[in-house]
Amino acid sequence: MALPEKNTAWPPIHPAIRSDMDDWSAWFSANPDRLAYRYRNRGTRSYATGQAGQLQNRPSQYRGGLVGTVARWFWGQPTPLGEQRANLHMPLARDIARTSSDLLYSEPPALKAKAKATQKRLEDLMDLGMKRTLIASGETTAALGGSYLRIVWDEDVQPGPWISLVHADGAAPEFAHGDKLRAVTFWTVIACEGQRVVRHLERHEPGIILHGVYDGTEDNLGKPRDLTEFAATKHFLPYRELPIGKRLAVSYLPNTMFAPDWRDIPGGAGLGTSDYQGAETFLSAIDETYTSWMRDIRLAKSRIIVPAQFLSVTGPGMGGVWDDREAFSLLNVPPNSEQGITLNQFAIRHEEHRATVEDLVGKVIRNAGYSGNTFGDDSSGSAVTATEIKARTARSMSTRARKSELAATAIADIVEVLLMLEASAMFPGVTAVDVERPDVVFQDSVQDDIKTLAETANALRQAEAASTEALVELVHPDWDEKDQKAEVDRILKETGRLVEDPLTLGADRPVFDEQDDEEQPADDAESEDASTEE
Known part of the structure; x- marks a missing residue:
């Protein structure tokens, strides 16, 4: 396939999917102005291309029946004439996205390879920016239902390729067999003047990347323009074939296996869904409750x-x-x-408001798949072990495990393609390494302190219930296998429990009598003299 034809309706996404993503994006922004704009202009223009301050009342907001009910979301309610807007917003949606990312990437996953040079390259890749990319992708994935990891390169920025992030609401994907990404088109608005919208399109197909610029309107792609006419696109080639076979230079990282609300929409099931899906009304109710609470304080x-x-x-x-x-x-x-x-x-109904907010917050958190303790502070004041923390946050740990399984596949895919590009002739200044599909190992997000681990190891040692190897692995779970083995050898040597190889000690060497040992040098000397005379 190729880039879209001119005057194509844009974006090429089902209206229901686009509407949901716009809602989630507004909640993720934690911006009251953006929320008010979204719900007062729902189904019309987007906040990104709309004019600033276009927060106007609509007739449907004053109607009764279904139309008025839908229009009268808390953030879509009209502001009475002569009054200032006093709506408060609790950024719970932003907190959920940040917590999801922290559970997955607060300790970045380790990329494992067999070849030493490849392992070193993977470690450098994580240290040079991929950690930050994964942390950002964790937030946007939880908020928008997914994110894309793509390979980019720019010699003016750094030599060689790297992995960047694309948000789910800026892409039009094509899936095969439900959840296999076959192609995707990214778009970026590079100019917006009134009704005119100029977009840069980047389409990824197996082994191919296409670039194009279109000059149109908000809902129409318009006509193609030359890439060299704009500073943001003048360095791109219209067509670029990559030495990666039938692979894509992009991978999709979904938040969930499938989207229940979009499963009857072609191509929608594989997108995954946001942590906010189904909880938008509760998020709105939380803001309404906080606004009522502050109104009591203001009137009291x-x-x-x-x-x-x-x-x-x-x-x-x-x-x-x-x-x-x-x-x-x-x-x-x-x-x-x-x-x-x-x-x-006047009385301030603080207890009633507090109880209402806590109940609504609990519903939103459970809907997202997390435990309430993940978002709260431990008020007991006593030390808590890792086992107790995991027990209190069991639901969050289960959600983390599911998300890590989905993330591991996408990360391994894009890293393998990156190694394939570096091993090709496209980047002669980059040192090529053996191409391997890395093992993505997520770290344990909750660990006991070193004192607790040492006490556990000591108890197991006294009970003779664990080997030295097992104890070292218990105390140092973040070390790789090579470092753990070296530590075991040092411990055994220091404690005198290291048994040398019998061959090293000479146990299997032939034993000679003292007479033989004394006469051997003379025999050797006579042999040397004889050979010299010959």
């Missing part, structure tokens, strides 16, 4: 209701005043009334 200011005749007269035409201007409220009552000074204090 102490008030002293004072009759007008109690005010101090400051002079003709100057009116009257009360000494405490911050607290008083004027009440115009007849002078002959019996009403005097009245104190008023």
Whole structure:
């Protein structure tokens, strides 16, 4: 295939998928303005290309029935005329995405290879930027349902290729057999002036990368333009064949195995789904509850209701005043009334609001597949072992295990293709290594402190229930097999329990009598003399 034809409707994504991703993107941004814009202009223009401050009320928001109900989300409610918007936002969605990334990549996965040179290259790859890329992909994957890892290169930035991140809402993928990525088209807006939108398209097919620029509108791709007309695309080639066979220079990292809400949409099931899917109404309710809570605080200011005749007269035409201007409220009552000074204090329903927020937050967290303890602080104040932490966060650990299985495949795919490119003639300045598909090993996100591990190892040693190898592996789980074996040898040598090889000790060497040992040098000398005379 090739790039799209001119005047193609854009983006080429099912409206339901696009709408969901726009919702998730707004929640992920943790920006109240973006949330208000999204829900007040839902189904129309996007926040990215819309004009700033276009937060307007729509007639449907005041209607009854289904249309009014859908339009009256908390963040889509119109602001009454003459009032300032006082809506508060709790960035729980951003916190969920960050926590998901921390569970997976706070300790980056280790890439393992058999060849020493390849292993060194994989370690350099992680240290030179891939760790940051994976941390960022962990957040966007949890928020948008997936992310893409692609290979890029730019000699003006650094020699050789590296792996970059593309968000799921900027790509149009094509899947084969449900979840196998066959091709994908990325797009980037490089110019936006009023109704005009200029996009750069990058299409990945097996062994091929295509680039193009289109000048159109927000919902239409428009006509093709030359790549050299724009500074952002002048270095790209329209067509580039890569020495990677039928492989793609991109891999897709889904958040879940499939998307239940899109399983009846062609090509939608393999995208995966966001951690927010199904919890948008609860996220909105949390913000509404916090706004109501702060409204109680705002309205509960102490008030002293004072009759007008109690005010101090400051002079003709100057009116009257009360000494405490911050607290008083004027009440115009007849002078002959019996009403005097009245104190008023509205109640702050803090316990009701707190309980409501905690219940809603728990529902959102469980919907995302995490345990509440993952997001809360331990108030007990006592030391907690890794076993206890894992027990309290069992649901989070299960979700982490599922996500790590999906991530490991995508990471191994893209790293293997990167090694294939480096081993080709495309990058002569890069040292080529043996091409291997690496093993992606995720680290244990919760570990006991060294004192607890040492006490456990000592108990196992005294009970004669573990070998030295097992104890070293227990205390140093982050070491590789070679380092663990070297440590075992050092321990055995220091404790005098290292048994040398019998051949090294000379146990199998022939034994000679002392007479033979003494006469052997003379025989050797006579043999040397004889050979010299000959």
